[in-house]
Amino acid sequence: xxxxxxxxxxxxxxxxxxxxxxxxxxxxxxxxxxxxxxxxxxxxxxxxxxxxxxxxxxxxxxxxxxxxxxxxxxxxxxxxxxxxxxxxxxxxxxxxxxxxxxxxxxxxxxxxxxxxxxxxxxxxxxxxxxxxxxxxxxxxxxxxxxxxxxxxxxxxxxxxxxxxxxxxxxxxxxxxxxxxxxxxxxxxxxxxxxxxxxxxxxxxxxxxxxxxxxxxxxxx
Numbered sequence: 001x002x003x004x005x006x007x008x009x010x011x012x013x014x015x016x017x018x019x020x021x022x023x024x025x026x027x028x029x030x031x032x033x034x035x036x037x038x039x040x041x042x043x044x045x046x047x048x049x050x051x052x053x054x055x056x057x058x059x060x061x062x063x064x065x066x067x068x069x070x071x072x073x074x075x076x077x078x079x080x081x082x083x084x085x086x087x088x089x090x091x092x093x094x095x096x097x098x099x100x101x102x103x104x105x106x107x108x109x110x111x112x113x114x115x116x117x118x119x120x121x122x123x124x125x126x127x128x129x130x131x132x133x134x135x136x137x138x139x140x141x142x143x144x145x146x147x148x149x150x151x152x153x154x155x156x157x158x159x160x161x162x163x164x165x166x167x168x169x170x171x172x173x174x175x176x177x178x179x180x181x182x183x184x185x186x187x188x189x190x191x192x193x194x195x196x197x198x199x200x201x202x203x204x205x206x207x208x209x210x211x212x213x214x215x216x217x218x219x220x
Contacts, residue, residue, distance in 0.1 A: 001215055005135065008105060009213055012138050015107025021200075022207040027215040032057040032132055035212060039130055040068065040095045047071035047090040049098035049118030052160075053132050053219035059097055073117075087117040091125030098122060099219050100131045101153050102145035103138050103211060109200040110145035112154065114193035122200065122209065129209045134218030142199060146183050150176055153220045154194055163191030 013023035026032055036059055040046060046068045054060050063070045071093060072078070073086045090096060098118050102110040109131070113119040122129050139145045150173035158168035166174040166187045173194075175185035186194050203209060 001135070008138060009135060009215075012103060012105050012107060013213065015105065016103070016211055017107070019107040019201060020203040020206040020208075021107065021109070022210040024210065024212045025215070026212065029057045029214055029216055029218060032059065032212060032214060033062055036062065036097075036130065036132075039128065039210065042067045043069065044094040045069040045071065045092070046095045046097065047073070047086065047093045047121070047126070048096065049121065051097070051099040051132070051219060053099040053134060054097055056218050057132055057214070059132060063097065087115075090117070090121050093121075093126040095128045095130060096121045096126035097130050097132070100133050100137055100211070102148050103133055103213070104141055104145055105138065106141065108142065108145075109198075109209070109211070110139075110142060110149070111198045111200070112149050112194050112196070113198070114195050116196045119196055119198045123198065127208070130212065131209065132212045132214065132218075134214050134216055136217040137219070138213070147176075149194065150181075150186075156220045158191065158193055161191075161193065163189075163193060165189045165191045165193070 016023040024035060026035055046063050048054055071086045071089050073083055100109045101112055111119045139148055155167040155171050158165045173186050175181035183197055
């Protein structure tokens with residue numbers, strides 16, 4: 001990692017702290033789990049949003065280990081009605097895990113969602129929220145965060161989820177073909193996953209949201 005990136009991470013963490021968001025840093029993905037285990041207790045009710053980063057760091061496997069009361073949204077054979085129940089039960093969880101689509105150097109979190117179970121749980125409900133983010137999620141400002149989702153986050157996620165959208169086929173949001181695209185511009189397909197756009201700035205509940213920045217590229 002370059003000294004420039006190290007300085008950016010330091011600045012981002014300082015600004016997260018100013019915004020009452022608790023920052024952590026680990027150099028490698030292997031260091032994520034030992035840290036995560038200090039942020040949850042055996043028997044805690046835990047849940048998570050969809051995240052490749054959580055898979056890559058072993059967090060999903062940890063949640064499924066039997067140590068916790070895991071609200072599993074993707075267990076084999078689960079019905080749509082049961083999934084919706086998990087979404088609602090998650091608001092009463094002790095700890096909620098996810099990643100962030102982007103983290104700005106100013107210490108803001110930018111997240112875009114389709115069903116919005118993830119962004120809503122980040123905003124309210126679970127007692128503690130832990131977001132695991134590779135350093136590739138750090139961007140200069142909200143404008144860069146918007147572009148990041150339209151080019152690097154949404155397209156591979158639509159492919160992963162099997163959504164028939166413009167970005168799944170072309171690799172970037174169709175709004176980028178416009179002269180001055182706005183944050184919420186995009187396709188009108190049924191499979192669109194960019195429905196609600198949320199910026200988390202200074203928090204009232206100090207350290208409820210925690211961000212683990214990893215010194216590796218992870219997730220989308």
